[in-house]
Amino acid sequence: MKDRVSIDVSEGVADVRLVRAEKMNAVDGAMFEALIEAGDICAADRSIRAIVLSGEGRGFCAGLDFGSFQAMASGPRREGGGSGERLLDNEGRITSRGQQAVYTWTEQAVPVIAAVHGPALGAGFQLALGADIRFIHPEATMSVLEIRWGLIPDMTGTQMLPRLVGLDVAKELTFTGRMVPGTECVELGLATHLSDDPHADAMALAREIASKSPDAIRHGKRLLSQVGQVTVAEQFADEARTMGSLIGSPNQLESVSAYFEKRDPVYED
Incomplete structure (x- = not known):
């Protein structure tokens, strides 16, 4: 897990970071498993009262690792989505493994705050939506990028996106895959706050929340x-x-x- 996701807990706040910076935190099979494991660790730790979710390097998460797309194109079709990393079998949960990598943050008992900078695309976009609150840099970019590859958002995006922006906007973003800049993300409801330093502001809010009952x-x-x-x-x-x-x-x-x-x-x- 440590080569994909790190967890640092201090004063009731879990600072959870995607640490695959050399790949813009792109999601591969190991990242799916690391996100699920990190979520399970946080859920089991009663000392955690708030969680900040962020990505190291130049962006939050650039989406699914390109190698996975190549596997989809060359490999056999699989139930539940083209790649073997997203099979429906997920130990009896209501989610696939890909969905659980996002849903584990949605179902946390404590608030989860995403700090978004750079690109948050496809899988990264859905991961950010799995949080309760999102701080975003004005120059960050979000996109439901799956349509570029002839796919649909399948990491809980079809559940979360309409709740945030309304059904019509959710459909437009899903059908076009257009890039949405940080300022418009706040206007649409994809993000909660604009911030020149999303991680610092997310941590400050998390510490405030951790100070409450x-x-x-x-x-x-x-x-x-x-x-x-x-x-x-x-x-x-x-x-x-x-x-x-x-x-x-x-x-x-x-x-x-x-x-x-x-x-x-x-x-x-």
């Missing part, structure tokens, strides 16, 4: 993420139950005590 943050993310996937009645009932479970809990009482005592709270993981 981890119980409230985790439940807040879960409730907001399920909007549109449950009925309104179920959402209201879940909201009420969650509030009841938080009131009087140790971390909620610590929030109140720290505020009135004018000190930093000390939360239980």
